[in-house]
Structure formats: C-alpha cells, structure tokens
Amino acid sequence: xxxxxxxxxxxxxxxxxxxxxxxxxxxxxxxxxxxxxxxxxxxxxxxxxxxxxxxxxxxxxxxxxxxxxxxxxxxxxxxxxxxxxxxxxxxxxxxxxxxxxxxxxxxxxxxxxxxxxxxxxxxxxxxxxxxxxxxxxxxxxxxxxxxxxxxxxxxxxxxxxxxxxxxxxxxxxxxxxxxxxxxxxxxxxxxxxxxxxxxxxxxxxx
Amino acid sequence: xxxxxxxxxxxxxxxxxxxxxxxxxxxxxxxxxxxxxxxxxxxxxxxxxxxxxxxxxxxxxxxxxxxxxxxxxxxxxxxxxxxxxxxxxxxxxxxxxxxxxxxxxxxxxxxxxxxxxxxxxxxxxxxxxxxxxxxxxxxxxxxxxxxxxxxxxxxxxxxxxxxxxxxxxxxxxxxxxxxxxxxxxxxxxxxxxxxxxxxxxxxxxxxxxxxxxxxxxxxxxxxxxxxxxxxxxxxxxxxxxx
Amino acid sequence: xxxxxxxxxxxxxxxxxxxxxxxxxxxxxxxxxxxxxxxxxxxxxxxxxxxxxxxxxxxxxxxxxxxxxxxxxxxxxxxxxxxxxxxxxxxxxxxxxxxxxxxxxxxxxxxxxxxxxxxxxxxxxxxxxxxxxxxxxxxxxxxxxxxxxxxxxxxxxxxxxxxxxxxxxxxxxxxxxxxxxxxxxxxxxxxxxxxxxxxxxxxxxxxxxxxxxxxxxxxxxxxxxxxxxxxxxxxxxxxxxxxxxxxxxxxxxxxxxxxxxxxxxxxxxxxxxxxxxxxxxxxxxxxxxxxxxxxxxxxxxxxxxxxxxxxxxxxxxxxxxxxxxxxxxxxxxxxxxxxxxxxxxxxxxxxxxxxxxxxxxxxxxxxxxxxxxxxxxxxxxxxxxxxxxxxxxxxxxxxxxxxxxxxxxxxxxxxxxxxxxxxxxxxxxxxxxxxxxxxxxxxxxxxxxxxxxxxxxxxxxxxxxxxxxxxxxxxxxxxxxxxxxxxxx
Numbered sequence: 001x002x003x004x005x006x007x008x009x010x011x012x013x014x015x016x017x018x019x020x021x022x023x024x025x026x027x028x029x030x031x032x033x034x035x036x037x038x039x040x041x042x043x044x045x046x047x048x049x050x051x052x053x054x055x056x057x058x059x060x061x062x063x064x065x066x067x068x069x070x071x072x073x074x075x076x077x078x079x080x081x082x083x084x085x086x087x088x089x090x091x092x093x094x095x096x097x098x099x100x101x102x103x104x105x106x107x108x109x110x111x112x113x114x115x116x117x118x119x120x121x122x123x124x125x126x127x128x129x130x131x132x133x134x135x136x137x138x139x140x141x142x143x144x145x146x147x148x149x150x151x152x153x154x155x156x157x158x159x160x161x162x163x164x165x166x167x168x169x170x171x172x173x174x175x176x177x178x179x180x181x182x183x184x185x186x187x188x189x190x191x192x193x194x195x196x197x198x199x200x201x202x203x204x205x206x
Numbered sequence: 207x208x209x210x211x212x213x214x215x216x217x218x219x220x221x222x223x224x225x226x227x228x229x230x231x232x233x234x235x236x237x238x239x240x241x242x243x244x245x246x247x248x249x250x251x252x253x254x255x256x257x258x259x260x261x262x263x264x265x266x267x268x269x270x271x272x273x274x275x276x277x278x279x280x281x282x283x284x285x286x287x288x289x290x291x292x293x294x295x296x297x298x299x300x301x302x303x304x305x306x307x308x309x310x311x312x313x314x315x316x317x318x319x320x321x322x323x324x325x326x327x328x329x330x331x332x333x334x335x336x337x338x339x340x341x342x343x344x345x346x347x348x349x350x351x352x353x354x355x356x357x358x359x360x361x362x363x364x365x366x367x368x369x370x371x372x373x374x375x376x377x378x379x380x381x382x383x384x385x386x387x388x389x390x391x392x393x394x395x396x397x398x399x400x401x402x403x404x405x406x407x408x409x410x411x412x413x414x415x416x417x418x419x420x421x422x423x424x425x426x427x428x429x430x431x432x433x434x435x436x437x438x439x440x441x442x443x444x445x446x447x448x
Numbered sequence: 449x450x451x452x453x454x455x456x457x458x459x460x461x462x463x464x465x466x467x468x469x470x471x472x473x474x475x476x477x478x479x480x481x482x483x484x485x486x487x488x489x490x491x492x493x494x495x496x497x498x499x500x501x502x503x504x505x506x507x508x509x510x511x512x513x514x515x516x517x518x519x520x521x522x523x524x525x526x527x528x529x530x531x532x533x534x535x536x537x538x539x540x541x542x543x544x545x546x547x548x549x550x551x552x553x554x555x556x557x558x559x560x561x562x563x564x565x566x567x568x569x570x571x572x573x574x575x576x577x578x579x580x581x582x583x584x585x586x587x588x589x590x591x592x593x594x595x596x597x598x599x600x601x602x603x604x605x606x607x608x609x610x611x612x613x614x615x616x617x618x619x620x621x622x623x624x625x626x627x628x629x630x631x632x633x634x635x636x637x638x639x640x641x642x643x644x645x646x647x648x649x650x651x652x653x654x655x656x657x658x659x660x661x662x663x664x665x666x667x668x669x670x671x672x673x674x675x676x677x678x679x680x681x682x683x684x685x686x687x688x689x690x691x692x693x694x695x696x697x698x699x700x701x702x703x704x705x706x707x708x709x710x711x712x713x714x715x716x717x718x719x720x721x722x723x724x725x726x727x728x729x730x731x732x733x734x735x736x737x738x739x740x741x742x743x744x745x746x747x748x749x750x751x752x753x754x755x756x757x758x759x760x761x762x763x764x765x766x767x768x769x770x771x772x773x774x775x776x777x778x779x780x781x782x783x784x785x786x787x788x789x790x791x792x793x794x795x796x797x798x799x800x801x802x803x804x805x806x807x808x809x810x811x812x813x814x815x816x817x818x819x820x821x822x823x824x825x826x827x828x829x830x831x832x833x834x835x836x837x838x839x840x841x842x843x844x845x846x847x848x849x850x851x852x853x854x855x856x857x858x859x860x861x862x863x864x865x866x867x868x869x870x871x872x873x874x875x876x877x878x879x880x881x882x883x884x885x886x887x888x889x890x891x892x893x894x895x896x897x898x899x900x901x902x903x904x905x906x907x908x909x910x911x912x913x914x915x916x917x918x919x920x921x922x923x924x925x926x927x928x929x930x931x932x933x934x935x936x937x
Contacts, residue, residue, distance in 0.1 A: 096515025429902025
C-alpha cells in the first residue's frame with residue numbers, strides 16, 4: 001500500500017548543514033541560557049500572585065467566624081432541643097440555598113444553652129434529634145449521640161461539635177461561620193463519653 | 207480453550223450489565239419537592255402515622271383512626287392540636303414545627319382532612335346520644351367500681367385483658383381511657399360505648415365514673431417488672447386473687 | 449476517484465500524517481491477541497469520547513452556580529426536549545466507563561501485560577483510573593442535589609483529618625468556609641477543564657505506547673519475560689505468527705465499542721437519568737445521603753471501621769494502595785505472565801473483586817444506618833403480635849415505636865438493621881436480660897435508662913417477651929423460677 005508520489009511533491013528539506021562546532025557557537029548557547037533564565041524570573045514573578053490567588057480561600061478560622069443571632073431565646077423552651085436555622089455570615093450572592101445552616105439548640109436551663117452543629121462528628125452528615133428517645137441519630141453510618149451531645153454509639157470518635165453561644169439581651173448568638181470538622185473544632189471542648197454529664201462543660205457563656 | 211475464554215468473557219459482560227441494572231434510577235415526573243411542601247395524605251400518613259396507628263388506620267398498636275365513631279368524637283381542632291402538640295405524658299409525639307416536630311400547619315391540616323375524607327362517615331347516626339369527647343361531670347369512683355364489676359369484669363378478668371394493671375394505667379391518659387371507652391377498638395373486636403355495657407349503651411356519667419375508677423387504681427411507683435413480689439407498689443387486683 | 453486521491457495527496461503533503469498512520473494500522477500484532485479479551489481498552493476510550501460529547505452537550509444548558517444548578521438540572525429533565533436522555537447518557541456512560549476501566553485493568557493485571565517493557569503504560573493507566581474515579585466523584589457534585597451536598601460534606605470531613613494542614617485543605621477544597629457557591633465552581637473547573645484535559649494527554653500517551661510497544665502477547669505458561677531477550681522474542685512472535693492490526697484485531701474493538709454505546713443508550717432510555725434528588729438546602733435535614741454506585745464500597749468501609757482506626761485508614765490506605773499499584777510493574781517487571789503460574793496474582797484479584805462486590809452490596813442497603821422514619825412510618829407491627837396482646841403489651845408496642853427502637857431493630861422485615869431483628873427476641877433473652885439491655889445498652893446500643901420511665905420499660909419488655917414463634921416458648925430464667933416458685937404457688 002504505497003502512496004503514489006505526486007509530481008509536484010518535493011522531498012521534505014532534510015536537516016540543515018552539519019552542526020557547527022559547539023565551541024564556536026557558544027554565544028548562541030549563552031543566549032539560550034539567558035532566555036531560559038529570563039523565563040524563570042518572569043515565571044517566578046507570576047507564580048507568586050497566582051499561588052496567592054489559588055490559596056485565597058485558606059484563612060485562619062477567626063477570619064471566617066463571627067457572632068450570628070439565632071433569634072429570641074423565648075423561641076427555645078427550657079429542657080427541649082430545637083432546630084435553628086441561620087444564614088452563614090460569610091456568603092456569596094450566588095450561593096442560593098447553600099448558604100443556609102442548621103443547628104440544634106438545647107436549652108438546658110433558663111440561661112444555659114448548648115448549640116450543636118448539624119454535622120455528625122464522624123463524616124459530617126446531618127444528625128436528627130429524636131426527643132422521644134432523647135437521641136441524635138445520623139442517617140449515614142449510624143452514629144448516635146445523647147441529649148448532651150456525648151457519643152452514644154456508632155463510628156464517631158467524639159461527641160457532637162458545639163458552637164460557642166452567648167445571650168445578648170434576649171437573643172441567642174453563636175460563634176459560627178464555617179463547616180465544623182475535626183480540624184477546626186476538635187480543639188474545642190472534647191465531649192467525653194460520660195453519660196451522666198448533667199451540667200457538662202458546655203462552652204456557653206450566659 | 208478459546209471457547210472457554212469467550213464464555214468467561216460473556217460472564218464478565220453479564221456481571222457488568224447485572225450490576226448496572228441494580229443502580230438507582232428513574233426520577234419522578236416532577237422535581238423532588240421540599241419535605242415541607244408535601245401535602246399528599248398518603249405520603250404524610252405513611253411517613254408519620256402508620257407505624258403506630260396502622261397502615262390503613264387499623265391494626266396498629268395505637269388507637270385505630272379508621273373508626274367512624276372516633277372520627278365523629280374528635281373535632282377538627284382537637285385532631286389538629288393532638289397531631290401538632292402531641293399528648294404530653296403519653297407516647298403520642300408532637301409533630302408540629304411549633305412543637306419541635308417536622309410538619310407545618312398546612313401538613314397537619316392535610317392529615318386531618320385526609321382522615322376525614324377516608325374514615326369519617328357523615329351519615330353515622332346513633333340511637334342514643336354519644337357521650338362527648340370531654341365531660342364537665344365529676345367522676346364517682348365508687349360508682350365506677352360498681353360499673354366495672356358488673357359490666358366490664360366479664361371480659362376484663364383474664365390476664366390478657368388486664369386494664370387495671372397500674373403500669374398500663376400509668377402510660378395512658380385519662381382522655382385516652384375515655385376515648386377508647388366511647389370509640390372502642392373495632393379493629394380488635396373491642397366494643398364501643400353502644401354495646402360495651404353488656405349490650406347497653408353507656409352514658410357520659412358512666413364513662414366519667416369508669417375513668418375515675420381506673421385512674422384511682424394508679425400507684426405511686428408504677429412499672430414494677432414483678433408486681434407479684436413488689437412490696438412498695440400496690441399490687442394489681444388479679445394477683446390478689448391468686 | 450482520482451479527484452479524491454488528489455485531494456488526499458494535497459492534504460497529506462501538508463499534514464504528514466498518512467505514513468505514520470498507515471504504519472500504525474499495518475503493524476503486526478500476535479495472532480492470538482486478536483481476542484475478545486482485548487477489547488476493553490478501546491471500549492474505555494470510546495466511552496471517554498462519549499462522555500466528552502455528552503458533557504459538552506449538557507454544558508450548553510447546565511448552570512454551574514450553587515443557586516441555579518439544581519433548577520437547570522430539573523429544566524433538563526422535565527422541560528428541555530430530550531434533555532433527560534442526554535443526562536441519562538452522561539450518567540450511564542459514567543457508570544459504564546468506571547466499570548469498563550476496572551475490567552480493563554483487571555484483564556491487564558491477569559494477563560501480566562504490565563511487565564517489561566510496558567511498565568509505564570500501566571503507570572499511566574493507574575493515573576487514568578484515578579482520574580476516571582475523580583470524574584465520577586466530581587460528576588456527582590455536578591448533580592448538585594442533597595446527595596452531592598452531603599457527599600461534599602463527607603469529602604471535607606475526610607480531608608479535615610489530615611494532620612496539621614487539614615483545615616487549610618478543607619478551605620482549599622470548598623473554596624471557602626462552607627459548601628456553597630465557590631465549592632460548585634471549583635468542582636466544575638475540575639470536572640470540565642482540569643481532569644478531562646489531563647485525561648486526554650494521558651490517554652494519548654497510553655495509546656501511543658500501546659501502539660509503539662505492541663499489544664501484549666497471549667500469555668503462555670513457561671514463556672518467561674526477560675529484559676534481555678523480550679524485545680527479540682516479541683518481534684519474532686509477531687513476524688512468525690502475526691497479523692496486521694487493521695483489520696485483524698481492530699474489528700472486535702469496533703463491534704464491542706458499538707455494543708457498549710448501545711448498552712449505555714438502552715440503559716439511558718430504560719432507566720432514565722440519575723436524580724437530581726432534593727434541592728441542596730442544608731437546612732433540610734430529612735435526608736439520607738448516599739454516594740453513587742462506585743463509591744458505595746467506600747461508604748461501607750467507613751461504617752465498619754472502628755473509630756480508632758478510621759483516621760489512619762483514611763489517610764494511609766489510599767497512599768499504600770496507589771503506591772502498590774504504581775510499584776507493581778517495577779517490582780514484577782520480569783517473569784511469568786500466565787495466570788497458570790501466578791497464584792498470588794489470582795488470589796489478590798479475587799480478594800479485591802469479592803471485597804468490592806460484598807461491600808458494594810452492603811452499601812446498597814446500608815444495614816448500619818438507622819431507618820430514620822421506621823419509628824413513625826411504614827407498616828406497623830404485624831397484627832398477630834397485637835390482636836391477642838394485653839393492654840400493657842400493646843402499649844409496649846407503642847413505646848417500641850415511639851422511642852425509635854424500630855429505627856435500628858426490624859420486626860417482620862421492616863425497620864433498621866443496625867441492631868438485631870427482634871421477631872424472636874423472646875426466645876433468645878429472658879425478661880431480666882431484656883430489661884438490662886434496654887436500661888444499660890451495650891454492644892453498640894445506647895443506654896435508654898435515663899430516657900424511659902419504669903412503666904415504659906416494663907411495658908416495652910412485656911411486649912418484647914411476646915416476640916417468639918407460636919411453637920417456640922419464650923426464654924425463661926430457671927433460677928428465678930426456682931427462687932420465686934414456692935412463694936408464687
């Protein structure tokens with residue numbers, strides 16, 4: 001299966017004349033080296049801002065967190081745990097529904113609150129509160145927590161994440177702003193497995 | 207040898223297709239609605255009520271809602287309130303958002319309307335007036351006991367019909383006793399107010415007295431797993447007789 | 449005809465592609481490799497092309513914005529003519545592609561095709577597998593619904609476990625502090641630009657090497673690969689018992705590729721598109737997130753690991769696994785190719801396949817998850833347990849439902865499978881054992897002592913004691929019967 005050679009087809013020009021001695025053209029090699037070095041300098045100068053742009057989202061936790069109101073404390077009956085919703089303080093106009101955040105508010109006493117993240121301490125799925133059995137259950141891998149947020153069973157290795165809470169006037173505020181994960185909340189109060197924590201070391205300031 | 211390879215290849219392909227056919231599929235005709243926008247009675251009832259009150263409002267552990275007498279006994283406001291706020295002190299949970307549940311007022315309304323549509327009967331007329339849902343009368347415990355001995359004991363003497371068990375009485379509200387006395391549990395073959403008194407219809411006063419008597423049997427420390435051996439708890443009548 | 453030839457010559461004179469392509473088509477391949485076992489690589493390539501085409505067509509309509517993505521998917525599904533079909537093709541194409549890539553890899557492993565001189569072809573193939581899985585995961589994110597949202601949450605929770613830089617990695621992954629607009633934008637970039645671009649480059653190199661180094665010969669027991677002699681032996685084989693690649697081997701590739709595309713289309717028509725499920729509103733907590741089919745095995749692994757092993761496993765196992773795959777051809781570059789002489793390879797492949805199958809099967813019905821609605825919805829406890837029950841026992845059944853016991857324990861086949869089914873619990877546990885288990889929990893069951901009143905416990909246990917077959921009595925404590933017997937009579 002030979003391709004018939006076309007009359008007007010010329011053989012491709014073969015390689016140029018034999019390379020000149022490298023030593024005699026060291027000027028060209030030098031120029032190439034200068035060219036490469038110039039590229040390196042420009043590249044470096046551009047890389048720094050590009051990397052800064054790329055890592056712009058990486059900030060210390062404090063930069064994302066601020067006090068958010070969950071509404072009047074009267075909305076939360078004493079002794080009960082209720083779902084509260086708020087809009088994340090850091091948001092973009094095109095976030096749509098995703099800038100909403102839910103959390104569980106437990107009013108332990110008149111002026112004592114515990115606010116739990118909706119995210120399971122295992123892998124972040126939304127836990128649901130069952131007042132009848134006084135348990136939080138996670139639909140993903142079966143984590144369960146007692147009313148005070150301590151681990152009851154399943155794969156989580158700790159209790160529910162808590163938000164710092166405070167009462168300002170008659171409203172409840174929490175220190176929120178980012179998705180709670182083991183990396184940014186594990187250093188907070190570690191809820192041990194003690195089931196008898198009636199008062200607990202809740203981080204609430206009331 | 208070559209054929210064997212073709213056969214195993216075929217097997218691989220069928221596994222591939224087999225796996226694929228188990229994948230979740232086929233979305234509905236409409237976009238998935240938000241949970242708080244669902245007002246289909248079947249869906250709401252099937253997700254929130256059927257486990258206790260039975261698939262068709264019958265044959266569940268809790269009272270049967272598919273009972274025209276019960277539907278007549280309860281007015282809309284009461285039904286709505288019970289679903290929304292639950293009944294404290296009993297197992298009936300609060301389903302309304304305002305009480306910590308998951309259902310909006312519109313959804314509770316949809317449940318009430320659906321039950322009426324399915325299980326109420328507008329043409330239900332009784333020969334004698336039905337005792338009201340709640341009573342203004344005061345109960346007479348002694349008369350209630352007499353009534354119980356004469357009208358109820360014939361059925362409720364056996365171990366399996368023991369309604370005087372103080373543990374049972376600790377778990378049900380007075381209203382629940384009253385409701386079941388009037389409406390009965392037709393799905394279990396238990397009579398309502400028209401026939402419960404040995405074929406005689408019972409009156410508002412009878413119901414009130416019977417409830418007062420049963421409530422008087424409650425004890426300070428119910429829930430003894432072995433009432434026969436318990437000394438602190440008041441022993442139930444059936445064990446005294448043995 | 450001569451006109452066509454003229455045009456061809458004119459073009460080829462400028463393109464300079466004719467000669468290498470014809471050489472490529474005519475290069476001899478070993479006779480026996482023209483087998484149906486060698487069609488998966490080309491099928492994976494065809495599926496990649498299908499994914500690119502359907503992906504571009506979907507991108508004509510899809511809006512990669514957290515606020516609008518879900519709406520645009522529903523527009524595709526329900527309003528745009530045949531939008532559902534394109535979504536279904538892309539979704540099923542993705543599943544078929546992962547499956548075919550895995551089968552291709554298993555076949556290459558089984559046939560020892562990664563050995564000298566094809567080590568680097570395998571290396572690139574490993575990266576192509578990882579990128580295919582990366583496309584599958586980012587594609588699940590594109591379907592921006594509740595599963596996608598909470599899937600991202602699981603991903604962020606895994607990433608957050610990396611020591612020291614976990615928090616920063618989460619910010620990098622999400623593009624901000626929470627899963628929101630910035631997150632979808634960056635996964636869109638990955639799914640549409642970064643990974644497909646890399647995939648095309650890697651695929652080109654992968655195919656280039658296959659064509660230049662020749663297709664792996666059919667492995668024969670005793671035909672041992674040696675670096676010093678392999679190239680000559682392969683050349684000898686292809687000249688002695690070879691046939692040209694086109695059409696000798698390629699017609700089967702063509703037939704199988706067409707069959708695969710047809711299968712994708714049939715699945716798309718019959719089963720329809722995947723989702724989207726509910727809108728990605730994180731305040732809707734009535735949701736049961738679940739990953740797509742090819743990540744179900746991972747979902748199962750994550751639920752069975754003991755808590756203390758989880759972080760080490762999540763961070764170390766993938767590194768080891770990928771290192772093992774990458775290192776394989778360099779560790780075993782020489783030696784036997786035939787599976788008749790490689791028992792360990794067979795054992796490894798079987799173990800991996802069986803584990804994958806079992807874990808995926810478990811992932812389809814998640815026996816470790818509570819059924820969040822089983823306490824209030826679904827079929828009630830069967831009438832046979834209730835009709836003859838005493839008022840207390842029936843009240844106990846209500847307690848059983850109301851205290852969410854059924855979320856984890858099934859009766860009559862309905863309910864969670866986290867704990868044991870209780871249809872015949874009374875034959876296995878005595879009254880006292882039941883009371884203890886309810887009050888104190890244990891064996892991964894929470895303790896209910898503080899949450900149930902004594903009456904509730906007594907009612908519940910008296911109900912549980914009725915759960916036994918009619919012809920099999922409930923378990924009884926003989927010692928207690930002896931102790932209390934005389935006083936009771």
